[in-house]
Amino acid sequence: MRREEIEQRIQIGLAGWGDHDDIYPRGTKSGDKLKIYSSRFPIVELDSSFYAIPSPDRMVKWIEQSPETFGFIVKAYQGMTGHTRGNIPFSDPKTMFQVFRESAEELLRAGKLRAVLFQYPPWFGCEWKHVDILRRTREWMDGLPIALEFRHQSWFQGETRDKTLQFMRDEGWIHSICDEPQVGEGSVPMVLEPTSEDCTIVRFHGRNASGWQSSGQPNWREVRYLYRYNAQELSEWKRNIIKLLESTKTCWIIFNNNSGGDAADNALQLMEALGMDLPEMPGPPPYQLSLFED
Template identity: 55%
Template structure:
């Protein structure tokens, strides 16, 4: 199926795990619902390749991974410039972490999401080129958060740059809340793959980074039936431009991501990985009892 739908992370979607007692079993149960997952823990810390290998071991071969780049690699940590030696070490550790998922043929892309202050400048274009060179040989997706990349003046140039440098376009659905948000641009830059990420449309909560619970507020949104129907048409348009369209729901704060994802699967006529209906409960994970 050329459209693949999943969620950002697998730990916060309680409605999927009613029959699962162990936290370690959640990813296995998740894989019964969706064929795609975004690993967002890697944004906060580069994981060991042994941990990634365990995630692969615990899940079926048809579960694929979008892996979010570590925040130090995308400039989210403000402050003095990171020395080149530390940058080299970060990228080397990130690449090493990806070795098992690449070897298994289950990496959709490493996702480089840049912060709201990463604007369209020559210095930042140069940084993107350097990043792509550091990730040579690994499929990478690019997502902006600063509106300047998609102004009327630069939109086509940005897309042409992404295509030329072989970045998969990560298309966004997010609030239109000033320069720190981008419009939905329905244009593929890679014939093989396009990623679409749903962040919700909570305009009032989008720019509340100073609030103590800003992450919860930002992604607190439930897509309506009309909005999902509209996106079903948009995904079919993207499907004409790329062989595969990978969709991630990131509106997790209110527990809405899984329900929205399953409803969009229904609207598109997609099934669970086991062929069942999206809203039918799959067979629960059988857990081994710990005797000692």
């Protein structure tokens, strides 16, 4: 595949823009980071929306701070995916979805919404009641591009695997493919199957098996995503991505292994492996460009 085609069909970015100090000049203010980030990467996963739904005005501000061609993958609010434990600050589920829609539609109108990512929790197994929830979600999010990521392996076990993928195709879900530790039913296998002809998401969570099972422990969020992909692992993913592009027009790739400052470095390594132009960064790259061979 030629470089021009790769540049058109693959977009690589990070989860969030605030936690990657190596990509900013020293002393960069928080309010200036998106403008700098979006000059260096073409896409970002907006993960703060998982914790609180951004106001439409805040979305407009982010639209104005980023280039016209920049894209956002917006993570669905935790109350919409069943993560929230305790009170949800909305009178009913439909109101919650509507408030989220009003915010996401600002990005849609600006041509910057790539997808709304619904990542469901480890206790969201393959059951009829959960299938009904997915159908209702599709209905309430009609008109918006939506992506689906599971955290319970029952969706991809045995014959259920093909049924899940077909369900996603029939219902219009973009597949968010995971690279994550394989540590029991609370993780999903790497299923290299697009469900949309237009686009596929790949999210790199790292392979820290012990950290993946650290929920409830102090600083568990930092431990879970503490992992640096090595050259061989990224070279394997180069081949996987090229294979995915045989069945989908575009791949959006997000590095979520943020804890140790590895996400940005790994993103640049993968870009280099794919022969993509690298963005200018403050200071020399901390990785060895000659690690990769075709």
